[in-house]
Amino acid sequence: MKSSSNHSQQPVAASPSAIDVVVREVGLRDGLQLVPYTVSTEVKLAWLRAEAAAGVSHFEVSSFVSKRVMPQFADAEIVAAEAIKMPQLNAGALALNGRGAERAIEAGVHTLIYVISASQTHSGGNAGRDTDQALGEFRQIMARVRELPSNERPQVLAGVATAFGCTLEGRIEPTRVRELMSAMAEEGPDTMALADTVGYAHPSQVRQLCQQVMADIGSLPLGVHLHDTRGLGLANAYAALEAGVTAFDSALGGLGGCPFAPGASGNIATEDLVHMLEAEGLRTGVDLDRLLEVRRQLPEWLPDVELRGALALAGPPDWSPAQRPASA
């Protein structure tokens, strides 16, 4: 049984007024999906603690999916139980159906993440149900969340995957994505997100769809989850920033990747994202030098996994913050 104290550690960001944008580390979930061996709970928690100590406050720590299908996340309960005890950390976990959501609620995660794929084909493969069935499931989950006592109620992050195109279906109609986002918004999630699951998005497409969705969903904060498969991850993040997006998913070392594109990068690299955001004059709350120290530990924690990202090789520009060029 989880205690109500799990949630007393919120508010999530230590001092929300001290940061301008949220960097949400998804390496422990999205990033581990393609690692070809099971990473130990000990390593996951060491990574989580080290990156949190560098100032990253939002994490997707695991996925409450079938342990048979995804043995990588068989320790989801254990990881979540430790994560929610860490100070000033928002521990989120993914659920793809009601059973997963129930496990996440029981585990006491701060944020329950639920994603619907706009692509029927992708939805079928990923969640075992079509898009409308997934929306129905979301409505049931939200009904369940709303009936929880407030001290047991997680925040809900609701998103649409393959929002900018799909390797299986090609073009995804923006109107369909907007319909899904609006339908989810009606259920009262706390934050929302658009995901470029396969790295098909280009900058003006991201800016336009983000602007449209933000107009649709009103005051709900919008984030983006961008894969860098075709090198446009940071350009797309910048376009989202221009649209007013204030939350960005990323994975340390650009983990993620696609099994069908060997060597292609996965998520945007957290260290490269933080560098861009800070260079743009936005406070992330992250200490970039300490984050790069954590990045240097990744090869020990994840042997034989190809890591990406430019900053880990080149280092940050060698000027003090006082020397930093003024942003527009």
Add this chain to the structure above:
Amino acid sequence: MKSSSNHSQQPVAASPSAIDVVVREVGLRDGLQLVPYTVSTEVKLAWLRAEAAAGVSHFEVSSFVSKRVMPQFADAEIVAAEAIKMPQLNAGALALNGRGAERAIEAGVHTLIYVISASQTHSGGNAGRDTDQALGEFRQIMARVRELPSNERPQVLAGVATAFGCTLEGRIEPTRVRELMSAMAEEGPDTMALADTVGYAHPSQVRQLCQQVMADIGSLPLGVHLHDTRGLGLANAYAALEAGVTAFDSALGGLGGCPFAPGASGNIATEDLVHMLEAEGLRTGVDLDRLLEVRRQLPEWLPDVELRGALALAGPPDWSPAQRPASA
């Protein structure tokens, strides 16, 4: 002696009305600077022909520098002589002083490229003179160019290097960059460029400085030369695009790099740039599939050279142009 027919192959782009942005391949100059062996003239010309056949129309084919200092470009005259004979191709070459400019003029290049570094320290190391001396040299070169008969007169591309920061000096004052660009503009070059020589730029900085410089130099076309050292190359290119920039330097396979940052990428990869621009709905004149075929030949032409770029690994999105999402 060069014949006046060298220039009769201009106008440079086969059908300027058919392209919206100029992609200028600098792999044969910037990209070869750090290759640790001398590339044969035969290989250079094979690459040039193949990439031109894929629709790239603007090339920086060599550098008229001291053969002793840069043996890589000892064949500059031979490469230029062949390049200017290729149909519908604008062959440009770099010169760092009056002697180099004279050789470029004699060789009959379509475009003479002259760059001043805004960083005194970098200018001293790169060109053997400080910034003001380099500006004086540019004025002399322009006086020489203006006195040439029109059929022997190259176009001139004048640029400022380390325009967004310098590894040696840190911050570079935007006002200094604007002064230099304006002083060069007064001499009547045909196009101008701003270079992020060391990969220090961030997107809003690029957009802002490009906008300011465009206001300063009036109707002169402005291009950008962006290194991807810290992963921001394409984000910066997108920001330049937003500012109204219509010419972009890049190197096939992301060649270039920095000797002090092993593995860090150099210029933005031509194939990734073309993909972004075309996805944005802009016509580059380049056939991306054919360009990727040329990219696949690079490892044969340049053995043991590390190549970068996402698209070569992941491939372009699998949708027809008709399916392509509408741009904003």
